[in-house]
Amino acid sequence: MNYYGYEEAADALYEAEREMANMPFNKENNIGSYMVNGRTQLERIMEARQLKKHMDIENDKVSYYVIADLSTWAENSPERSxxxxxxxxxxxxEAFQDYRGKDSQYSDDKARTTFGVSVHGIEFDVIHVRNNxxxxxxxxxxxxxxxxSKHFMDDLQELSDxxxxxxxxVHRDMSLEEVKNFVKQRFEHQLKQGGLDDISLYMSRFDTLYEQGKMEKLMPTTNQKHIVENVPIAEWDNPYFEVREPEQMAFSVKDKFVSIQTCTDGYDYSVFDADYKLIxxxxxxxxxxxxxxxLKDVLEDFGVSEQDERIPLDYEELMEKTEAVENELLKERIHAEVPETEANSIVVDFKARTGELFHGIGRQTQDDVEQTVWAYLQSKIDEYEMDVELVDVVVSGSRCRGLEREGSDLDVVVEYKGKEHEDDMFNAFNEDGLMIGGIKVxxxxITEGKTGTLATYLPGVESYLAEKQAMQMASTKESIPEKSVTLxxxxxGEFHNLGEYHENIASVEEAIAVWKSIPPERMNGISSIGINIHTEGTEPYEDV
Structure with missing residues (x-):
């Protein structure tokens, strides 16, 4: 029987299988006729299946399946997924990811959420979630x-991405070195089971005995030589698809949070405690x-092994939480309660005045800027391992009084305690060219032993800025040219060269008197009084 298309073959396959399943077996339909009819039906089924497979191959047909928890199949669970x-x-x-998010409670090597593929009617699992x-x-x-199948290989790349x-x-056999270590462990266990107190002499002869072939009874079986292990994707020799490494990752490991991202020199990493504080x-x-x-090397430095459960996290969400905690700690440190003194009052008043006049940079307020600079300075202190303590950070310069011009820098003064010279601190703090909102900082x-404290420094800044503001106002006033008004x-009134014309009349009264003095019998035109505005330094023809 011939079929003319995929749909026709599929319909025939369904009908033939249904008829085969419902074929009665009785007196009228004895074993002989049952076998003949059954053979005919089987031929129809096989022929339809063959065409269906052929059409699948020709169309490179790929379909997919998802199993919420494959371990329920092996365990014969009554709630089999x-x-x-x-x-x-x-x-x-989408379905896989939905089930995937519910797997974080499991930390074993069982196959949980499963993504599978059917290629030309042949089905196989592609991804298992194991140990999260x-x-x-x-x-x-x-x-x-x-x-x-190009379709499948393209899908494989998409799954990876x-x-x-x-x-x-990976399924593999033990290497020669692994076989030797296996035998060595068995040999050691055998000696200990024999009740020997000191096995060091025997163990020292192990290599010789092994090379002489006297350990055959301790060799692993074929099944024991077979190893199944989960190898990191980056360490696998992969000829099938491109592994595009993420630029950033975040995990929860034991009682810590870990983040890592690419940077110019390599990988920038951070480790936080359970309260999102930087460790x-x-x-x-x-x-x-x-x-x-x-990441593996970083985790090993903190005593975290490959066997420890790693729960993937959203990188941006982790950063938001850690930054929020860091900002709170900075606020507590910067605004920590101190005894009310005249010196402290000077700094507080200066900052309050800045808060009133400061023009925000993007969405950052004065307080935001000072916290950002504090965090940056602390990172530089840690980087160079300086024995320095920050006292306070204050926005200064023209921007603290709203006097900045386009392109003005953002000036910040920081008081510190320590033996480091101000010049050395200046070089360290400014070497990276810190920018906030596209503005150079x-x-x-300053320190008490050199320039002084903020309490002694800021009054001078205030005086300088007051003078600058006065100069700006005077300069603005001077820059406005004087104007003189005459009548x-x-x-x-239309043609001034016809008849009398009088100008530079100082007052309205004088202009009215002149206007009344013109004899009314003259018919040169309609007389008029005009206003003339002259700007100093301009030509008369420019008057209004």
């Missing part, structure tokens, strides 16, 4: 249909390794 099928990869990814990580299954590498793949489930941070300056390898460090009288 159902297999949900999708024709759209985007819908399948996306682990790639290599079942597809054993399918020629999958490897030859959208879902992200953390590790690869440590720095730059891992090695661009030759992947961000995953850098000039940082002026004119014309016998002909």
């Amino acid at each position: 159902r297999l949900e099928r999708f024709d759209s990869i985007s819908e399948a990814v 990580e996306n682990v790639l299954s290599l079942d597809f590498t054993h399918s020629s249909e999958a490897k030859e 959208s879902i992200g793949i953390d590790k690869v489930r 440590d941070g720095g730059v891992y300056d090695n661009l030759d390794i992947s961000i995953y390898a850098a 000039d940082i002026n460090p 004119t009288v014309a016998e002909c």
